[in-house]
Amino acid sequence: MRGQINWDMMQTQIVDALMTSQQQRLLDTLLDNLDGMIYRCLYDDQWTMIYVSKGCESLTGYAPQDLILNKVKSYERITHTEDRAQARKIIHEAVSRKQRFALEYRIVRADGEISWVAERGSGVFDPEGKPVALEGIIQDITERKRIEQALYSTEQKYRSMFENSTLGMFQTTESGTYLNANLALAKLYGYASPAELISDLNNISTQLYVEDSRRHDFTEAIRLQGRVQNFESQVYRLNGETIWISENAHAVYDAQGSILYYEGTVEDITDRKNYELQIRQLAVTDNLTGLLNRHAFSGKLASLIAEADKFHYKIAIAFIDLDHFKLINDTLGHRAGDKLLENVAQRLIQSTRPTDAIVRFGGDEFVMLYPGMRSAEDAQPLLSRVMEAISQPIAIGDYVFNMTCSVGVSIYPDHAQDIDTLLTCADSALYSAKNAGKNKVQMFSGSLAQQLGERNEIEYGLGHALQRQELMLYYQPQINMQHGNISALEALIRWQHPERGLIPPDQFIPVAEETGHIFAIGEWVLQTACKKIKAMQTEWGYLVPIAVNVSPIQFLRGNLVETVQRVLRQERVPPHLITLEVTENARFKDEAMFTRTLEQLKRLGVCIAIDDFGIGYSNMAYLKNYPIDELKIDKAFVQDLEQSVTNGNILLALINLGKSLHKSVTAEGIENEYQHRFLLHSGCDVGQGYYYSKPLSDEALAQFMREQRPKFDHLQVSR
Known part of the structure; x- marks a missing residue:
C-alpha cells in the first residue's frame, strides 16, 4: 500500500x-511574440534590467543578454539624453502614488537610429511597501509619431492658411449660418473680426446675397454637381454697400452621407466686374461722343425691327454726314475736329425723342434711328429739327463754324427688310444728297434703287472682269515742254463691259476700292504696264517710262511694296522706268504708314509722283520730308486759265514751290495753245492733256509713236 x-x-x-x-x-512564447519588449528592472539609477523579452532586439537593436544586468548597455543609456529626466520624473511620480505609469520618449538604437517608444507599467513593492522594481512593456511608436507629426503639420499649415489667407474662407451650415470664418472674409464683408461676422450673419440668404435666390442656387449647384466653382454673386457689406464676389465651395459629409457643412473660399471681384462692365460699354459706346458706336448699330436696329413688326410701325434710318468736315479737321487739326463732333453729338441728342437712337458710325458720320413711324412723311419734321440744330453756329476756340449736313434716309420695311440693305439704301440716298449740292435730305427712291442696281451690277462684273480680259490700258503721253518730245506715258485703265460698253474708271474704281477688287486690278495694271515697256523696247528700241495710278486703299492697306518688287522682278523692268502716282489725300488715312511705304518704294528704285496736287487742303510742309520725285498739278487750276487770274497765280506758286524743292512739275488738263504757252513760260517741266494727245489704245499709241518717232532721240535725256 x-x-x-x-x-x-x-x-x-x-x-x-x-x-x-x-x-x-x-508564457515565454507569449512574451516573446508580443509586439514590444516585456521587462522587469530594478528601481535604481540605471534601471538595471533583470528580465527582458526577445522583443528587445527588434525594439533596441540589442540582444536581451546585452541589457540584462547592464552587461553591454544599460537602458538608462539607451534612453535619449533629452528625454531621460522627464521619463524618470513621470515614473517616480506614478510609483510614489502607487499608480500605473504611461509615457512616450525617444531611445537611441544600437545602429544609432532614433525611435519613439511608448512605455506602460507599474512598480513592484516589498512587504513594507517600498518600491524595489519596475515591470511593464515598451513598444515602438515611431511610425505613429511620424503620422501624428504629419497630421499636426498639415493641421498647422491649414490653420495658418485659414487664418492668414488673403482669400476669404468659411464653413457654413446647410441652413445658412456661419460655423467658421477667417479674418480675410470678415474684412471683406466689413466686420472687424470673424467672431463679429459669425455672430451677426445668422441668415446668409437674406442678409448677405442681394438676390434672395442666390443661396438656393448655391446649395442646389452643390447638390447636383458636388461643388460650385466661380459662383459669382452680388452681396451686401456691413455698411450697406454692394460688392461682387466669386465663391468656390463643396460639401463635407459624415459617414452616413449626410451634409455636415459647406466649406470654401470667397474672392472680391468687384474691380473685375466693373472693368468688364466698362469693356462692354466701350464695346458699344463711342469714346468721343458717348453715343452708340458702329458695333452696337446692328443689335439696336434689330431690336427696333422686332418691335416695329409687333406693333406694325415703320422705322426711319437716317444716314448723316457733316459737310466739309474734312477741310476743318485738316486745317485746324484733330483736336478742333473732335470738339466739333462732340458739339454735333450733343445737338443730335437734344433734337431727338427719348425713343430715338443715335449712332456714331465713324468719322463724321452718324445714323439716326426713328422708330414708331406711321409713314415716311412722319420723319420729315424730325429730320428738319436735326438739320436746324446742326446749322446753328458752333464756337471752338477763336473760330465760329456754320456747319451743314447731308442726310440720306431709308424706311423699314418699305425699302428693305434686312439691316445691311437698309443701310445701303440710306447710304445711296446720302450719296445722292451730297452730289446734289449738300445740305439736303434725300429719301431713298426708285431712281436711287436703279442706281444701286447699276452699282451692284458693276460690283458683280468686276469679280469676273480680269478673268474675262475685259480690262485694258490706254496710254496718254506726257510731253517735255522744253523739248517737245515724249517724256513718259501715263497708263489709264478702262473697262470694256460686254453689255454696257466702255466704262470709265471714275464709275468702277470706287466700287473696286469698296469691294477689295482694287488689289488684284492694281497688280494687273502694274504688270501690264511693265509688259508694255518691254514690248515698246522690242518694237521701237527705246525704253519709255510709264506712270501708273495707285489707289489710296491699295497704297495704305495692301502689300504694295511686295507687289511692286515681285512684278518688277518677274517682268525684268528697271525700277526707274515705273512711276507710281498717289493722290495727295492718301496721306491723311494713315500718315505713318504713308511715309513708311514711300520710303520702302524709293528703296526699290521706282519714282513717286503726287497726283491731283493742290486740292488736298494739306500742309505743304510734308513735301520736304517725303521721297517724292514729281508733283502733278491738278487740272482744276489749268482749266479756265484764260479767264482766271487767280488760277494763273496759283499755278505759278505751285510750279515755284516744286522747283524750290527740286521736284519735277507736271501740269494736267492742258487743252489749248494759251495754256501750253503759259505753263511753258512759267517753267513747268511736263505737260499732259488733250492739247498733246488724248489717252490712246495700243493701236492708236503705235500710230502716235510712228508720227513722233523723230523726237525719240531725246527721250532718255529728257527723262
Whole structure:
C-alpha cells in the first residue's frame, strides 16, 4: 500500500513539474511574440534590467543578454539624453502614488537610429511597501509619431492658411449660418473680426446675397454637381454697400452621407466686374461722343425691327454726314475736329425723342434711328429739327463754324427688310444728297434703287472682269515742254463691259476700292504696264517710262511694296522706268504708314509722283520730308486759265514751290495753245492733256509713236 501511495505521489509531482514547465514555455512564447519588449528592472539609477523579452532586439537593436544586468548597455543609456529626466520624473511620480505609469520618449538604437517608444507599467513593492522594481512593456511608436507629426503639420499649415489667407474662407451650415470664418472674409464683408461676422450673419440668404435666390442656387449647384466653382454673386457689406464676389465651395459629409457643412473660399471681384462692365460699354459706346458706336448699330436696329413688326410701325434710318468736315479737321487739326463732333453729338441728342437712337458710325458720320413711324412723311419734321440744330453756329476756340449736313434716309420695311440693305439704301440716298449740292435730305427712291442696281451690277462684273480680259490700258503721253518730245506715258485703265460698253474708271474704281477688287486690278495694271515697256523696247528700241495710278486703299492697306518688287522682278523692268502716282489725300488715312511705304518704294528704285496736287487742303510742309520725285498739278487750276487770274497765280506758286524743292512739275488738263504757252513760260517741266494727245489704245499709241518717232532721240535725256 505504501509503495502504491509513494508511486501516486511521485506521479503527482511529475505531473505538476510537467505542468509548470509547459506553463513557463507557454508564457515565454507569449512574451516573446508580443509586439514590444516585456521587462522587469530594478528601481535604481540605471534601471538595471533583470528580465527582458526577445522583443528587445527588434525594439533596441540589442540582444536581451546585452541589457540584462547592464552587461553591454544599460537602458538608462539607451534612453535619449533629452528625454531621460522627464521619463524618470513621470515614473517616480506614478510609483510614489502607487499608480500605473504611461509615457512616450525617444531611445537611441544600437545602429544609432532614433525611435519613439511608448512605455506602460507599474512598480513592484516589498512587504513594507517600498518600491524595489519596475515591470511593464515598451513598444515602438515611431511610425505613429511620424503620422501624428504629419497630421499636426498639415493641421498647422491649414490653420495658418485659414487664418492668414488673403482669400476669404468659411464653413457654413446647410441652413445658412456661419460655423467658421477667417479674418480675410470678415474684412471683406466689413466686420472687424470673424467672431463679429459669425455672430451677426445668422441668415446668409437674406442678409448677405442681394438676390434672395442666390443661396438656393448655391446649395442646389452643390447638390447636383458636388461643388460650385466661380459662383459669382452680388452681396451686401456691413455698411450697406454692394460688392461682387466669386465663391468656390463643396460639401463635407459624415459617414452616413449626410451634409455636415459647406466649406470654401470667397474672392472680391468687384474691380473685375466693373472693368468688364466698362469693356462692354466701350464695346458699344463711342469714346468721343458717348453715343452708340458702329458695333452696337446692328443689335439696336434689330431690336427696333422686332418691335416695329409687333406693333406694325415703320422705322426711319437716317444716314448723316457733316459737310466739309474734312477741310476743318485738316486745317485746324484733330483736336478742333473732335470738339466739333462732340458739339454735333450733343445737338443730335437734344433734337431727338427719348425713343430715338443715335449712332456714331465713324468719322463724321452718324445714323439716326426713328422708330414708331406711321409713314415716311412722319420723319420729315424730325429730320428738319436735326438739320436746324446742326446749322446753328458752333464756337471752338477763336473760330465760329456754320456747319451743314447731308442726310440720306431709308424706311423699314418699305425699302428693305434686312439691316445691311437698309443701310445701303440710306447710304445711296446720302450719296445722292451730297452730289446734289449738300445740305439736303434725300429719301431713298426708285431712281436711287436703279442706281444701286447699276452699282451692284458693276460690283458683280468686276469679280469676273480680269478673268474675262475685259480690262485694258490706254496710254496718254506726257510731253517735255522744253523739248517737245515724249517724256513718259501715263497708263489709264478702262473697262470694256460686254453689255454696257466702255466704262470709265471714275464709275468702277470706287466700287473696286469698296469691294477689295482694287488689289488684284492694281497688280494687273502694274504688270501690264511693265509688259508694255518691254514690248515698246522690242518694237521701237527705246525704253519709255510709264506712270501708273495707285489707289489710296491699295497704297495704305495692301502689300504694295511686295507687289511692286515681285512684278518688277518677274517682268525684268528697271525700277526707274515705273512711276507710281498717289493722290495727295492718301496721306491723311494713315500718315505713318504713308511715309513708311514711300520710303520702302524709293528703296526699290521706282519714282513717286503726287497726283491731283493742290486740292488736298494739306500742309505743304510734308513735301520736304517725303521721297517724292514729281508733283502733278491738278487740272482744276489749268482749266479756265484764260479767264482766271487767280488760277494763273496759283499755278505759278505751285510750279515755284516744286522747283524750290527740286521736284519735277507736271501740269494736267492742258487743252489749248494759251495754256501750253503759259505753263511753258512759267517753267513747268511736263505737260499732259488733250492739247498733246488724248489717252490712246495700243493701236492708236503705235500710230502716235510712228508720227513722233523723230523726237525719240531725246527721250532718255529728257527723262
